[in-house]
Amino acid sequence: MRWTVPNILTVARLIAVPLLPIVFLFFARPWADYYAIAVFMLASLTDWVDGYLARRLGQESLFGAAMDPIADKALVLMALLVITAYSGLAVWIVLPAGIIIFREIFVSGLRETLGDKSRLLKVTNLAKWKTTVQMVALTLLFAKGVFEHYVGMQSFGMDQEMFDAVISGATEDELGLRWKLTGMNWTGNAGVILLWGAALLTAITGVEYFRKALPFLKEPEEKKDD
Template sequence: MTWTFPNILTALRLMAAPLIAVMFLYFSRPYADGIAMALFIIASLTDFLDGYLARAWGQVTKLGTMLDPIADKAMVVIALMVIVGYSSMSPWLVLPTTVILFREVFVSGLREFLGDTAGTLKVTKLAKWKTATQMVAIAVLFSQGIFEHYLGMWSWGMDAEMVGQILSGDIPDELGLRFMFKGMIWSGNLGLVLLWIAALLTFVTGLDYFVKAAPHLKD
């Protein structure tokens, strides 16, 4: 196995995937959300960087080709698992997450069955957009958790009426509750929209992969 710099970046991204979940075991929220989001964003950036450097430096290896999709899928699956686990289990979040997780498991199993033949089924540009949209959606959803919990922390001890008056502007907002509330609403809605777009792209690319693999599945 050749441990080039791009391969090391890919391996670090793979190791960062379980750390996203571990953050919620050792840190309280919203600090866990913030650390997990920062870790996820940094790891996501290496997804572009390692591939770019491998091609630019002529260091494309079998190890890197194998690790890259595994690292991407591990990051997405674990991050979505954490987000859904700490959410209100809204169907608007659970349904697109289910589509994404099902596709990733299905395609991984299909690739394993096809063996060396899977290497001939090239990754499309739409699949790359799918991965990018997934990662942006997850980062935004992590930020929603940060806004939500700071809003709760800063309004601690206030009754619902007082919070409502602050948010409506009837009472001066000395703590910045309105900013946190707007951030929570906008990031939550934007994250869900992006996640549904990612789910649609995930479904389309999964179907495309199955159609291309179908000739190799005939007896």
């Protein structure tokens, strides 16, 4: 392997994968959320940058071709596991996450079975959009965690009547609860909607990949005796 800029960025993305759960082990919220968002966003950006630089600089390599999709999948799957864990296994997160994880395992198994033939099955534009939608959805859900933390901390000790009065504007909002609650709801709802959209795209591309792989999975016909 040559240590070109695109390959260095791919390796950096691989290193970022275990950092996502590690920040929640060593830092308290909301700092863990901030670090997770920073790590995930920077790692997601390298996905576009390394491919662009590889083509622009003529530095495409077998290492990059092999490791780039692995880094993408590992980053998305680790982010899904972290978000699923701190969402309290919310069903609207678990179901699309399960669809995405199943598809990635299924397609990875197909690629392993096909071996060298898997190179004949090119990545489609829809698959690239799928990855983009996944990363945007997960970024929003990480951001929702930040707002959720502040809403929970700053409304601690309030009864429901006082909380409703602050949110409705009947009582002065000294802590900025209204905009934080709005941010939590907006990022949470948008993130979940996009995650379901990503799950749909993931399922479609999985079926498409399986359809293209079927001809290579047929058993060879036995030779007939003359």
